[in-house]
Amino acid sequence: MSKLQIVYFFLRGRAEAIRTLLVEQGVEYEETDVMPMEKWLNYWKPKMAFGQCPLLIDGDFELVQSNAILRYLGRKYDLYGSSIQEAARADMINDGVEDLRGAYTVLIYQNYEDGKDDYVKALPDKLRPFENLMKDTKGYILGEKMTFADYNLFDLLDIHLTLAPTCLDTFPALKSYHSRVLQRPGVQKRRNSQNFKDMKINFNGKE
Numbered sequence: 162m163s164k165l166q167i168v169y170f171f172l173r174g175r176a177e178a179i180r181t182l183l184v185e186q187g188v189e190y191e192e193t194d195v196m197p198m199e200k201w202l203n204y205w206k207p208k209m210a211f212g213q214c215p216l217l218i219d220g221d222f223e224l225v226q227s228n229a230i231l232r233y234l235g236r237k238y239d240l241y242g243s244s245i246q247e248a249a250r251a252d253m254i255n256d257g258v259e260d261l262r263g264a265y266t267v268l269i270y271q272n273y274e275d276g277k278d279d280y281v282k283a284l285p286d287k288l289r290p291f292e293n294l295m296k297d298t299k300g301y302i303l304g305e306k307m308t309f310a311d312y313n314l315f316d317l318l319d320i321h322l323t324l325a326p327t328c329l330d331t332f333p334a335l336k337s338y339h340s341r342v343l344q345r346p347g348v349q350k351r352r353n354s355q356n357f358k359d360m361k362i363n364f365n366g367k368e
C-alpha cells in the first residue's frame with residue numbers, strides 16, 4: 162500500500178491543515194515540493210486540474226482543492242460527524258474558514274503593507290461569528306471528537322495569531338479552542354517536527 166502523497170510548495174499555506182490532520186491521525190505521507198519555479202510552471206502546474214496545488218495522491222486517486230482534500234480525508238478517517246446535520250455543521254464552519262482564509266490571502270499577497278492595519282482593525286468582526294459558533298461546543302466543532310474542519314479552523318486561528326497576536330484576547334472560546342487543539346499530542350507532534358519549523362506560512366514570507 163503506497164503512502165499518501167502531498168504535492169505542494171514547501172510552506173504551510175493551504176496544506177498545513179491537511180498535514181496536521183494526517184500526522185494526528187497517524188497516517189504516514191510523503192511530501193513533494195513543486196519547486197523550483199520552472200518545475201512548477203512546466204511540469205506540475207499543467208498536471209493540476211485548476212493549475213494550482215495542493216494535490217493529494219492516494220494510490221491511483223488524485224485530488225486537488227484543499228477543502229475537497231480535507232473533506233475526502235474527513236470521510237476516509239471518520240472525521241465528518243455522525244449525521245448529515247453534524248456533517249453540514251462542519252461544512253458550514255469550514256466554508257466560513259475558507260471565506261476568511263481568502264481575505265487573508267489577498268492581504269498577504271496583494272495588499273500587506275497598505276492593508277494590514279485596516280485588516281487587523283476589521284478582524285474582530287470576522288472572528289466573532291466563529292466565537293458565537295464555538296462558545297457552546299464541548300471542545301471541538303462537533304463536541305468531543307475532532308473533524309476535518311477543526312484542523313482548518315485551528316490553522317486559520319494560528320496564522321491570524323501570527324499576524325495579530327492579541328486577536329483572540331476578546332474571544333475566550335476561540336482562545337481556549339486554539340490552545341486545546343494546539344495541546345493535542347498529534348498536533349504537538351506536527352508542530353515540533355523540523356519540517357514544520359522549517360516552513361514559512363506564506364510563499365512571500367509575509368505573515
Ligand SMILES: N[C@@H](CCC(=O)N[C@@H](CSC(=S)NCCc1ccccc1)C(=O)NCC(=O)O)C(=O)O
Pocket residue numbers: 170174175206212213214215225226227228266270364
Ligand atoms: N482553491 C484552491 C486554491 C489553491 C491555490 O491558491 N494554490 C496556490 C498555492 S497556495 C496559495 S495561498 N497561493 C497564493 C499565493 C502563491 C502563489 C504562488 C506560489 C505560492 C503561493 C498555487 O498553486 N499557486 C501557484 C499558481 O497559481 O501557479 C485550494 O484551496 O486548493
